[in-house]
Amino acid sequence: MRKFKLFLLLLLLLASCATVPKMEKPIKKYKDFDKPFEEVWRSTIEGLTRSGELISFTEKESGLIVVEKELSGDEVPKFTMGPALVVWHRASVRGSIFVKPTSESSTRVFVNVKIKGLGTPLFGSYPMEFALTSNGRIEKEYLELIEGMVLASRKFKALQKRHAEAQKKSPEERNILGIKVKALTDDVAAVLGLDRSAGVLVVAVIKGSPAETVDIQKGDVILELEGEKVTSPAVFKELVRKNVDKEMLVLKIMRRGEVLTIGLPLH
Template identity: 25%
Template structure:
């Protein structure tokens, strides 16, 4: 038997294995072999990430010096503290956050809470230039705001990427100004998608990341490895105030909607569904014969809403929007909100044990009746409220049941009688001394004259509350 070919083959295999082993353990021959870096992504993205500085004038009453002692404040604290003659003192309160330039003309997106109550806003670029900025949109529902730099561009700007294309495990970078130390870049991965129990905004649907996010990062960019914005960093889960590896970002598809509204006139208009929805619990799923709890259950339908026009009925379960599975009402609202007005969205609906696809037209909520905004004066407990007639449009703005009607509080003046007795935005004023309040005009007439007592009934969070006040 000739063993020569076999020996030769074994020698070749040994040489190949040795070569592979040598390649595995070889000393890097070039800088490229040694360097693994995100520097190219950072160079592309960092110039468009800015620091946002705000200041506001805060006034507080002059109290005697000993009332700064915690012992005295414990026993004498509260609204009845005696004031030193001379009224009040004022001081400037500063805060900081981050932002992202998303248009070369100077549009900057940040979080709404970053600029809350600001009297002055300044934006500092990565190249150390500073500019004053004005607010174009402040949308509390999404916790987003768009600013415009008071300067001529062009400025470095970032593009949006489609946040629906993200997957858990994707590498991302967070860029911002944590603790005011200056621009900082941290890296991590997408830890989870579609987080809806964060409680930061009405459209709670967040990207979760373990990239370190700290106070001051709010409003900064979450970018992918192409240097495109996939989210705006907005919140962290922390027991100490520092990063614990659980950060949340608003998806770019929601941010894109608000920025587009800023470009088109400064008003965010969202689709109106025209029906209330609730989460499908395990018990509800079992009663409906569903394999698992998924989707939202359709409740009360507005008689003029798109939902009823599409043939939806109370008790139907919506399991998907345009093919995206829905797990709870927040996810449903997010999917609708990121669709454009004038389009038709496809809902996957389970009705009477069968599944079908229904097209729903996306229209803006109507303002009928007209809101007829009025400021209530006079000598009533309601002095200092601003009210409007309830319509589907007003109800949508205030996150109320769109089927509600009557008169609703849309603002409360600071320090007014109405604020002191506890009226808040969203209160529906139902009755005064047993008389129904049908419109803002009627409410204004009812509060013109003094009364010995006022019994005011409101609806708050679906509950009727009556309180009596002296005149």
């Protein structure tokens, strides 16, 4: 029986040596951002926290963030081939993320991952702990997560700036859609075959506004905004305010008895 096991092990070794390893393009383990250190540091912490990563250590002075997690399910390899055929039971990841300023307005983020696995060699009796080499996939996931959070932070700041600028403008200048509306009168509603509270009447479209670019016209009746019924000018303004951060608003309008759906871009 012992000779048979040795013979089988020799066959596995020969098979692993005979297989030509597929050369994979190395994955870059850092990312440069054209943002100052403070913003990237804050976005990195927020992104890791929101994604459920366990942050075990932070040191802002050195720019170090340490995250740790246990791999489970399909994330743990079932076994690995090679000189030591191992059946894996569990694995854990320790990621060291370094946020380093490269200038006053730019920052580089490095990610270094170490993986430990607990497994039993096929021809052994007891589980052993092994250090596994990262193929760069986990580092890439962390960098993509951080990049997404930095971009989201940038967009949020742009929205804050636009909102602050809007508050300085007069009520007429704040009309971001470029539409002036009023309530339907009984006579107009009767002609259109609508209830008075079925929509609002467009009485003017500001030249050069988003509304003009999608051909919203004076005399149109706005029935819905983002799937919600527009029952009065006050409701219309509130729905615009609630959805102002979207890239596009979807309006349902009535024009000369025909119901149309129009996408109105805001940015």
